[in-house]
Structure formats: C-alpha cells, structure tokens
Amino acid sequence: MRRPIIAGNWKMNTCRESAAALIDGLKGEAAESRSDVEVIVCPPFPYLSLAAEKVAGSCIQVGGQNAWHEDAGAFTGETSCQMLKDVGCQWVILGHSERRQINGESDSLINQKTHKALSTGLGVILCVGELLEQREADQTEAVLEEQMTGGLAGVTAESMANVVIAYEPVWAIGTGKVATDEQAEAAHAFLRSWLEKRFNLDVAAATRILYGGSVKPDNAAGLLGQPNVDGALVGGASLKTELFIPIIQAGAASVA
Numbered sequence: 624m625r626r627p628i629i630a631g632n633w634k635m636n637t638c639r640e641s642a643a644a645l646i647d648g649l650k651g652e653a654a655e656s657r658s659d660v661e662v663i664v665c666p667p668f669p670y671l672s673l674a675a676e677k678v679a680g681s682c683i684q685v686g687g688q689n690a691w692h693e694d695a696g697a698f699t700g701e702t703s704c705q706m707l708k709d710v711g712c713q714w715v716i717l718g719h720s721e722r723r724q725i726n727g728e729s730d731s732l733i734n735q736k737t738h739k740a741l742s743t744g745l746g747v748i749l750c751v752g753e754l755l756e757q758r759e760a761d762q763t764e765a766v767l768e769e770q771m772t773g774g775l776a777g778v779t780a781e782s783m784a785n786v787v788i789a790y791e792p793v794w795a796i797g798t799g800k801v802a803t804d805e806q807a808e809a810a811h812a813f814l815r816s817w818l819e820k821r822f823n824l825d826v827a828a829a830t831r832i833l834y835g836g837s838v839k840p841d842n843a844a845g846l847l848g849q850p851n852v853d854g855a856l857v858g859g860a861s862l863k864t865e866l867f868i869p870i871i872q873a874g875a876a877s878v879a
C-alpha cells in the first residue's frame with residue numbers, strides 16, 4: 624500500500640515568527656502521532672534550519688523548494704543538495720512550474736538536479752503538469768510524457784524508491800480552479816502507466832503520485848479518494864493550520 628504524503632509548499636511566504644508558529648500549530652494539532660500519512664513542510668531556505676529544529680521529535684519532515692546540481696563553488700544565489708541535507712531536510716521539490724516558467728528551468732536541468740539530490744540522499748518531489756492551452760489542445764499526456772522522460776532520464780528503478788511525482792496542472796496552481804477528481808485521476812493513471820513502461824510494475828505500484836493545484840479542505844477528500852492519487856502538494860492552504868490540518872486528515876482518511 625502507498626502511504627499518502629501531504630506536503631506543504633510555502634513558496635516565498637512566512638517570516639521567522641510565522642514559520643515557527645505554523646510548525647507549532649501542525650505539531651500540536653495533527654501531525655504528532657500520525658503514522659498513516661507522511662507530512663512534509665517546505666519553507667523558504669532561510670527558515671529551513673528553524674523548521675528542522677522545530678519538527679524534531681515529531682513525524683513532520685522538512686523539504687527545500689529547489690536546489691542546485693553542483694556540490695559547491697561559484698554559483699551565486701544557489702543552494703546545494705548537501706546544504707539542504709546539512710540543515711535537516713529529507714526532501715526537495717524539483718521542477719515546480721513556477722521554476723520552469725519564471726526561472727526557465729528545462730527538463731535537462733531538472734534531471735541534473737534530480738540525480739544530485741538522489742545521490743545526496745534527499746527524496747525528490749518531481750513536479751510535472753500542463754499549461755491550460757496544452758490541455759485545451761489535448762496535449763496533456765504528451766507534455767507529461769516529455770517532462771517525465773526528461774526529468775527522470777538515467778534514473779534507475781532502484782532510485783525510484785526515493786522519488787515522488789507531483790502532478791500539478793499549471794492552470795490549477797494558485798487559481799482556485801481545481802482539477803476535477805476525474806481529471807486528476809486520469810492524469811495520475813497515465814503517469815502510473817508511464818512508470819510501468821519506463822521502469823516496471825513494482826515501481827509503478829510503489830511510487831506515490833501527489834496532486835497539486837488549489838487543494839483545499841473542501842476538495843481534498845474527493846481528490847485523495849481517487850485510486851491513483853496518493854497525496855497532495857499544497858501551496859496556499861499549507862500556510863494556515865486551520866486549512867492544512869483538515870487536508871492532512873483527509874489524507875489519513877483516504878487510507879482508513
């Protein structure tokens with residue numbers, strides 16, 4: 624059985640005080656003794672150490688929102704996978720659509736980062752997803768295929784134990800326009816069959832595929848109840864405990 628993951632992508636939000644308060648709220652209310660769902664928070668880089676200290680002793684894990692694919696050197700403004708590990712991260716989000724679109728990240732760069740993260744011992748949350756015009760032009764599967772093929776080039780079946788896929792239709796991110804349960808399930812089923820073809824049945828059966836894009840307490844149960852949806856990557860709603868906790872609970876209920 625695939626254990627659901629509820630991950631919070633805080634993006635460029637919070638300050639020292641609100642980051643600490645958010646984690647305290649999660650620890651106290653929901654995540655402390657939850658073994659049926661994995662909870663991951665991904666704060667901005669400056670608060671990762673603080674987050675890692677705060678989650679100690681709880682089952683909440685910490686991830687970075689991005690990383691660079693070199694170990695060290697003249698890469699002004701970048702953060703290595705080793706640094707993320709050093710400050711207590713277990714995970715890193717790679718290939719988020721905001722990085723693809725705003726920062727021009729290509730599948731081949733994302734692939735280099737994926738290899739570095741995996742060899743450093745970080746779990747990778749690899750984001751894929753189509754633009755609205757691509758969906759409307761019936762190109763969703765072709766886009767997913769291209770991003771998966773590029774992002775996972777050279778990754779072995781064995782390494783896939785440390786990779787989670789996040790399907791995030793770009794038109795649903797931060798827009799309040801969530802994919803229907805059926806749209807999400809269809810894309811997830813496609814991704815799982817892609818994993819079977821590219822790797823094998825075991826990898827396809829074991830890999831968690833998260834949905835992301837305007838997940839809220841009122842739509843979480845429907846999405847997480849789909850057979851191929853194994854959790855959520857949550858942006859806006861991960862910044863408020865009163866919204867994030869019910870989503871964690873929906874994740875737990877989806878396996879109950």
Ligand code: PGA
Pocket residue numbers: 632791795796797798799835836837838856857858859860
């Ligand atoms: P959203 O963001 O939940 O605010 O739509 C999701 C994401 O970008 O990971």
